[in-house]
Amino acid sequence: MSQYTLNVNGQARAVDVEADTPLLWALRDTLGLVGTKYGCGMGVCGACTVHVDGQPARACQLPVSGVGKAKITTIEGLDPRAAHPLQQAWQELDVPQCGYCQGGQIMTACALLRQHPRPSDAQIDEAMAGNLCRCATYVRIRAGIHRAAEIAGKGKDKR
DSSP, X not given: OEEXXXXXXXXXXXXEEOTTOBHHHIIIIITOOTTSOOSOSSSSSOTTEEEETTEEEETTTSBGGGTTTOEEEOHHHHOTTSOSHHHHHHXXXXXXXXXXXXXXXXXHHHHHHXXXXXXXXXXXXXXXXXXXXXXXXXXXXXXXXXXXHHHXXXXXXXX
């Protein structure tokens, strides 16, 4: 075992794990941040999506030893009050059904909105294609992303 210091949600957090331990397990089992979910373990479902230096990454495929000093943001760190436009839109439109995949969905959508503040349906479909939802709430997810873009746009207009 080795000790690593991870920058998680703006805080330095020490974890004592094997070098090849996936970031997912360090977050969930060692740090207790259970919003990042285990889905497939192969990086194809998106349930474990977190941001690493602002980019979406599959935490199940990223070894702790490969993180270095990168800034990691989990769903818990997106907004401590759950007031991020995506979180507001998800609640307003009742996007999730079972909710299991939604942390990864939101983290992927967040990266999309940073790149495309007013995304088209095609941009949403392309960005979200790697995130699976067993409940098939894809139409509501797309609507939620559009609504979050509206909410974020209104916030900018008030400045």
